[in-house]
Amino acid sequence: MKVDTRTPRELESRDKEMRYEYKPSSTLPDPNPRPGISHRWVATHILSVGDPTNVSRKRRDGWEPVRAVDYPELMLDGSNNGNVEIGGLMLCAMPTERVEAINRYYSNQNQAQMESVDNNFMRDSDPRMKKFAERQSTSSKGVSFGSGS
Numbered sequence: 171m172k173v174d175t176r177t178p179r180e181l182e183s184r185d186k187e188m189r190y191e192y193k194p195s196s197t198l199p200d201p202n203p204r205p206g207i208s209h210r211w212v213a214t215h216i217l218s219v220g221d222p223t224n225v226s227r228k229r230r231d232g233w234e235p236v237r238a239v240d241y242p243e244l245m246l247d248g249s250n251n252g253n254v255e256i257g258g259l260m261l262c263a264m265p266t267e268r269v270e271a272i273n274r275y276y277s278n279q280n281q282a283q284m285e286s287v288d289n290n291f292m293r294d295s296d297p298r299m300k301k302f303a304e305r306q307s308t309s310s311k312g313v314s315f316g317s318g319s
Contacts, residue, residue, distance in 0.1 A: 198256060201241050208269040209236070215258030225260070231272070233262035 201209050212228045213221055235253040238245050244254045244261065254261040 198259060199244055201236070201254075201261060202243055204263075206266050207263050208266045209261060209263050211256075211259040212262050213258060214255065214260045218258070228262060232264045232268050234264065236261045236263050 198211055210228075210233060212233060213224050215221060216224075237252055238254050239252070241254055241261070
């Protein structure tokens with residue numbers, strides 16, 4: 171008679187056999203979240219050429235450069251101007267409520283443009299042959315295949 175020396179399958183653990191899952195690092199690190207503050211990377215250089223106009227516009231919009239000493243988790247190679255800057259991009263911050271106001275503004279602009287396009291498109295519609303202008307999608311659950319209905 172042969173004795174079974176195998177470990178029962180329920181007792182086997184594959185923890186030590188877990189494979190390493192590679193995930194490429196992001197080009198820009200994410201700052202630790204701070205309540206009420208939104209972050210954005212602003213281009214200071216494009217193709218190694220300074221872009222002060224872009225930085226000036228973002229500053230007028232309300233984005234303020236963050237100080238490297240306030241974000242020690244992002245101090246990688248040290249910055250000569252005290253800001254967090256990586257590869258021609260500078261980390262900026264703004265209160266979240268202002269970011270939401272900006273998003274609402276651009277959303278309203280987008281909606282107005284879409285309505286204008288729709289109105290222009292439907293302007294020359296012939297009642298005998300209407301143009302399709304529905305912008306909403308719907309889904310419904312029908313009977314399944316082979317149900318005999």
